[in-house]
Amino acid sequence: MKALVLAGGSGTRLRPITHTSAKQLVPVANKPVLFYGLEAIAAAGIREIGIVVGDTQAEIEAAVGDGFALGLQVTYIRQQAPLGLAHAVLIARDYLGDDDFVMYLGDNFIVGGINDIVDRFAQERPAAHIMLTQVGDPQQFGVAELDARGRVVGLEEKPPNPKSDLALVGVYLFTPAIHEAVAELKPSWRGELEITDAIQWLIADGQWVESTVISGYWKDTGNVTDMLEVNRLVLESLDARTDGTVDGASQLIGRVVVEASAVVERSRIVGPAIIGAGARILDSYIGPFTSIAADCTISGSEIEYSIVLPRSSISGVSRIEASLIGHDVEVTPAPNTPRAHRLVLGDHSKVQISS
Structure with a gap:
């Protein structure tokens, strides 16, 4: 069995972060979200993986390489435009x-x-096996209709009037029968070749389409709210570890990871939280569910429930929460600070915040 991993989308819901970064490489607990999927595939015993890439191909290839470090054999497949699954x-x-x-x-x-x-x-x-989960807003997803026996009898992509609340999770399993279905498709109203239409073709052809309704946790990390929620979930499984330097005037409370070469001075960190390699935390408070990536500097500031990407700096800011901050960002004080700041900043941004 092989795997086909889709990493070519433009990530419009995560802009401005994705103007300069692949959405699949935005980190969760300081590890790109794409890597969690690759690790799940490897754990299932699948070694041959084709990664479908688009405009961010160079960035994806630089991060994943040939897959050897993950025990995988990776082939890159270029998709000239995001024309559907x-x-x-x-x-x-x-x-x-x-x-x-x-x-x-x-x-x-x-x-x-x-x-x-x-x-x-x-x-x-079966010809296809899909994973489903109950959602509160099925209009935003591909939706499955099941019969009394639990067999899939119909699929619709983002229907205005959903026939169920069972959304397709982003994992599908196929036999080669899917290729005939795909070859018969015409673009949908969105101008894309929809995988839901291909699976519906299999059903109409009398082929067996199975499903599993998962009760565990699933997120499409396509927006800031979901990205922060997944970060929270992963951080809750951390084991405390201090490989960097923490001075005697600092406090680490709960599950806190301080990576090698990171420095914490005169600061309080309440876990779960992770401080990346080479980061500097000075005279600051880092609250729960916060990921500070490599080579960041946080000084004289407070931040919690947030993700900060590599090489960014936050200095003299009284409070930041529920924020996703890109690479190489500078956040500094400006007059008239509010009690809290919520930020979604693209890479190389420069922001002045009153203090």
Whole structure:
């Protein structure tokens, strides 16, 4: 079995961060969200992975490389434009050959991995097996309709009047039967080849489409709110560790990770939180559910429930919360500070905040 990982989307819901960064590489607990998916695939015993890339191909390749460090064999497949999930399958036809495969969306986060569903698919071999979860806003997702036996009888992409609240999670398993379905598709009203239409084609053709409704945690990390929530969840599983330098005037409370070469001086850090390699935390408060990436500097400031990407600095700011701050950002004081700041800043930003 192979895997097809989609990492070519433009990430419009995470702008301005994704104007300069691939959305799949935005870190959760200081590790790109894409890597959690690759690790889940490797844990399921799949070694051959095709990664579908777009305009951020160079950035994705620089981060993942040939996959050797993760125990994978990675092939990159260029998608000239984001023309739909089924289009990704279409352009990967030569790579996939006649193998069964898992299709995994690179910005999805699933707790518990995919081992069980991969094993079940290998034993039963339906034409397709989809993962579903209950959502409160099914209009925003691909939605499945099940019959009384739990079999999939219909699918719709972002329907205005959903027939259920069961949304497709970004993991699909297919036999080579999907290639015939994809070849028959026409672009949808969105101008894309929809994977929901391809699976509906299989159903109409009388082929078996199975589903699993997952009760565990799943997030599409496509917006800031979900990204911060996933960061919170991952940080809650941290084991405290101090590999860097923490002076005697500082306090580490709870599950706090201080990576090698990081420095904490005269500061209070309340976990779960992670301080990346080479970061400097000076005269500051770092609150729960905060990830400070490598080579950042936080001085004379307070921040919690936030993600700060590499090489950014925050100096003299009284309070930041629920924020996602990009690479190489500078945040400094300006007059008339409010009690709290909420920021979504793109890479290389410079922001003045009153203090």
